[in-house]
Amino acid sequence: MNVHLDPFDRDFESIEAIADTISQILQCPVTIEDSNHRLLAYSTHAPDTDPVRIATIIGRRVPEHVISMLWREGIIQQIMDSQVPVLIDPIDSIGLNRRIAVAIRHHHDILGYIWVMDEHKGIDEQGLDDLNKASHAARSKLLQVQTQRRRREEQSFEFFWGMLTGSMDSEHRIVDRAHQLGITLPKSYRVMIIEFDTLLNEKLYEQVLYTILTAQRHRKVLHVRQEQRLLVLIDATDDDIDGHIAAWILLMERMQQRFGVKPVHLASGLSYSLYMDVVKSYQEAITVMNMKKHLPDETKHLHRYEELGWYRFLPAMIQERRARPMQHSSLSRLKAYDKEHQSGLVSTLSLFLQADCNVKRAAEMLHIHSNTLMYRLKRITDIGGIDLNDMEQKISLYLELKMDQWQS
Amino acid sequence: MNVHLDPFDRDFESIEAIADTISQILQCPVTIEDSNHRLLAYSTHAPDTDPVRIATIIGRRVPEHVISMLWREGIIQQIMDSQVPVLIDPIDSIGLNRRIAVAIRHHHDILGYIWVMDEHKGIDEQGLDDLNKASHAARSKLLQVQTQRRRREEQSFEFFWGMLTGSMDSEHRIVDRAHQLGITLPKSYRVMIIEFDTLLNEKLYEQVLYTILTAQRHRKVLHVRQEQRLLVLIDATDDDIDGHIAAWILLMERMQQRFGVKPVHLASGLSYSLYMDVVKSYQEAITVMNMKKHLPDETKHLHRYEELGWYRFLPAMIQERRARPMQHSSLSRLKAYDKEHQSGLVSTLSLFLQADCNVKRAAEMLHIHSNTLMYRLKRITDIGGIDLNDMEQKISLYLELKMDQWQS
DNA sequence: ATCCGCCTTGTGAATTTACACAAAGCGGAT
DNA sequence: ATCCGCTTTGTGTAAATTCACAAGGCGGAT
Structure with a gap:
């Protein structure tokens, strides 16, 4: 086998195929993650594996404490900075065996990571070179998948925005479209606005969205991004509203701890079942948000439209007053x-x-x-x-x- | 002068001409009144006259106390019932000399009266016959004038209604049209609604309108009749609003005494100067009226929109509540x-x-x-x-x- | 009939509130 | 400096409000 043809110089049908190919060549277990350490693919015929890998596969994500450790130790940083595969020494305390990692990068963005468990130090120069090539192959595939996801996301944005602005003209139209997009709409819902104290840039947005998805047990959530706001359609089928909102508040606090982003305000409209009423719920959420802007003291501890009490009449009253100033x-x-x-x-x-x-x-x-x-x-x-x-x-x-x- | 040609068998250019013709033939002073005893015409070269006639001509109407007396004595009734001229004995206490009166009638309606002062009993059979003929001539003329007035009134209704509904599209359009119709619009105005406890039939309407006109010193007042309502554009130039409204309340009470019609509610909008704002003032008057219907106790003693206080916000609030019943x-x-x-x-x-x-x-x-x-x-x-x-x-x-x- | 919950009225003490008055600080005008 | 009006604080008293408790009426259920 002197003539080493590049096994990654072809079009892979999936990321799994890449993982399997690497694994086959290097004879090691392989996992591929995205930039948020979510599992994208893992090799199947792995002979032996460590607790971290098992937990990662089960949870479809690298366990929190492991991620923290890797960040703390500067290992992630090292991988991100290095153009070549990085060798990582085992960390017994968390059950992490020796492994080799390489970043999948596109220009300066990190798209993900390839991890190779290297129990027996069986990887030579050739292997590292292959790994690099694998990283390139993964990049193409990831970009491909990413643009697909982007497109689907954009369609979902458009769909939700249509609902929010009331430009969808009938109930069944909405249901049909949701079906087309593979979105399961909740039986009963509310529109919630999450406003941050800073602009929602790409990175922040990803992080926030990820936190939300995690909290929602990775069920898809309709959402739209605005300047400093995120509009979300939350499930209100179980009528445990207080608990629900409490959970969101907790979520927001967690976000603050993690990313230093503070969602300054949470505001939710009433819950409805007809999807044509998304407009109403959105308007209500906006009302709540405005109320929080203008009367912060009075509305400090409330988030839902139904908690506004008589204040819900204020906008109408103010409009009247403006029409006839006396x-x-x-x-x-x-x-x-x-x-x-x-x-x-x-x-x-x-x-x-x-x-x-x-x-x-x-x-x-x-x-x-x-x-x-x-x-x-x-x-x-x-x-x-x-x-x-x-x-x-x-x-x-x-x-x-x-x-x-x-x-x- | 055996051949007595009918001097009334011709087309008179005005009611005054009829009065003069009668006067000339009978050699007596003549006055012609409408059904409300308003002066329509009087002969000019009258030799001698009595205090009542003078007062009538000066005030352009038969003095109140004289009318009352004539009604009380049943004289008016007598004139209305009789097909021929009626002789009326002098009533010294009020300064009324002997006279002859004939009704000007059209079918069963009384259009007005012709009065002839008969100081010297100088009227013979022929004179009475002439008077009858004069009554017929006056009828034609009055009907003619009436239809003219009707048409002008209708145009004024239409004009005011256009202002009330906001279908006039510009300020100068309104001013122009008012000029065309010979209406002087007040510098500052309010729309007032007068609501009665009964339907405003023709007769009632005439009476009410007459009372108002009298109170306004016979200046023209824009108005529109509705089922039980009369909409009036009242002058608000002098800012003595309280006195103004008080006057109206008095007026309403007087109406009640006279005709047994009770205006149950008075409601006025804000005062404006731009004629485009008639719509607003009308809407405000309606709001006040509704308030009086729904919250009679709270609004018992108020009539103007500016007196509503915080209640002016109620309609908007109720609308909001209806939109989102909670x-x-x-x-x-x-x-x-x-x-x-x-x-x-x-x-x-x-x-x-x-x-x-x-x-x-x-x-x-x-x-x-x-x-x-x-x-x-x-x-x-x-x-x-x-x-x-x-x-x-x-x-x-x-x-x-x-x-x-x-x-x- | 008897019981029971609900409502009304009365009584008196404890507490709170309203109000009058005095004293004094403060800033501007003379 | 002195006056003056406006404001703040303190004191004491008269008036009121609140509250607990007792007594009794009423109507429905057992």
């Missing part, structure tokens, strides 16, 4: 006075109302003597011509103040 | 309890909130012991899971209850 005479007088004397009568009033008109409580919140508050209230009633024993007036003031707060 | 869990529990035990917890809560959460006041309004109310409140908080010391919750309940009240 100033609340009492409030405008108070505002004028505040401006003139730099006194916080309006804010005092606001907090007083917030505190259920309880003088003692409000005074404590303001860190002032209750008589001071009493004095201010007297000024407020005098200047504003307000009767604080009149529910109608208080409601009017409360709503008006909330709208002001929204608009400022 | 029940308030506390309230639905209370409602369920009420149904089960026929207890009025919800209404108690409603009144309690209305009374600014003042136990004493609310108990008095309910005619119950304050401890009874305390007990009920405890039940309400227990069953509904409500914290009545939380402004947010109270606002939510208050708004929800108002909406319920609207919809019921």
Whole structure:
């Protein structure tokens, strides 16, 4: 066998075929992973294998603690930087035998890794060269698969976006299209918006999406990426909404720990069963999100549209107010006075109302003597011509103040 | 002058000409009135005249007290019933000299009256016959004038309706059209709806309109008649709104006294200067009217859109609620309890909130012991899971209850 | 009849709140 | 500096509100 024909100079029908070919040539177990250490393929007739490999194959991903270890030890970095296969010494503590790894790269991007278990140090120069060639072959295949996936993803984006914007004109149309795309739509769903504090670049997006997929046990999730937002169609069939949302919040926190990305806001619309209602759920989620922007204190601990309470009427009210701007005479007088004397009568009033008109409580919140508050209230009633024993007036003031707060 | 040619067998160029002709033949002063005793024409070269005639000519209408007297005495009735001229004896107390009157009738309708002052009893059979002929001539002329006025009225209806529905597409278009129709639009205006408790039939309509015109010193007023409503464009240039509305309320009461028609509701939109905004003012007036229908107690003493306070947001809120029906869990529990035990917890809560959460006041309004109310409140908080010391919750309940009240 | 849950009313004590008044700080105007 | 208006804080009292508890009425179920 002096004449060594390149066994990787052909078109492989699948990544598995590449793994098997490498394994056959090197007589070692082989696994191929993507850049996120998800299992893409593994050789089948492996003679012996180690615990890490078994766990990887079972979990369809390299176990978390192993990944952490490899990152900590700088091994991943080493593989990423090296143009040639890297030898890795065994790490007994995690059950990792000796192996050789090579990155599958395309320009400067890492598409994945090929791992070869090298129990018996049976790999020579020729073997390493073959491994390099294998890496190139894998690259072509991966790119091919990737573009396929991209195309399918794009179709799914388009589909979901169509649902979100209400441009799909009938229920069965939606169902048919989902079927075409191989997407199983949940019986009952909500639209959720996840907003981050930074732009969702390619890498971040991949990571976030991966976290979500993992949490959802790798069931496909319809989603669309926006500037700083990710729109997701979440399953609401089991009506354990609180638990569900709690899980998402946890997920977000985990994301923060891992990638340093903080999803600043979670907002979800109502749950519906008709797919034509995705628009509605989306609009509701947007409403919640806006509410969180404008009234952060009031909405700190809520995420779902149904938790908005009376605040859900605010947008409609504000629209009405904008259509017919009329100033609340009492409030405008108070505002004028505040401006003139730099006194916080309006804010005092606001907090007083917030505190259920309880003088003692409000005074404590303001860190002032209750008589001071009493004095201010007297000024407020005098200047504003307000009767604080009149529910109608208080409601009017409360709503008006909330709208002001929204608009400022 | 044995050959007596009929001097009324010709086409008169105006009603004045008829009056003059009669006057000339009979040698007496003559006035012609419409069915509402408004002056239509009077002879010019009258030799002598009485105080009533002078007042009529000056005021362009027979003085009120004279009309009342004539009705009371049954004289008007007599004239209306008689096919021939009626002789009326002088009534010194009101300064009415002896005169002869004949109705101008068309089928069974009375179009107006011809009055001839007959100081010297100088009218013979021939004169009475001439008077009858004059009445026929006046009929033709009046019908002619009436159809003209009708046509002009109809055009004005159409014009105003166009403004109300917003089908006029530009400001100068409106101004031009008004000019064409000889209508002077007020600099600033409001749309007002007057709703009656009965259908506005022809007669009623005439009467109401007449009352309004009288009150407006006979300046033309744009208006449209609907089933039970009259839509009016009222002048809001002088900003004495309260006095204005007060005047209208008085007017309505007067109407009630006179014709037994009760305008049940007055509702006015905001005042605007741009004529394109008539639509808005009309919509606002409708909103006020609806509010009065649905929340009569709350809106008993208000008529203008700007007086609605926070209630102006209710329609928008209700629309929102209808779009996404979600029940308030506390309230639905209370409602369920009420149904089960026929207890009025919800209404108690409603009144309690209305009374600014003042136990004493609310108990008095309910005619119950304050401890009874305390007990009920405890039940309400227990069953509904409500914290009545939380402004947010109270606002939510208050708004929800108002909406319920609207919809019921 | 008797029981039981639900509701209403009454009583009195504990607590809270409203209000009047005094004292004093602060900033601007004279 | 002095005055003045506005504001804050403290004190004490009168008024009110809240709350627990007792007593009794009412209607349905056993």
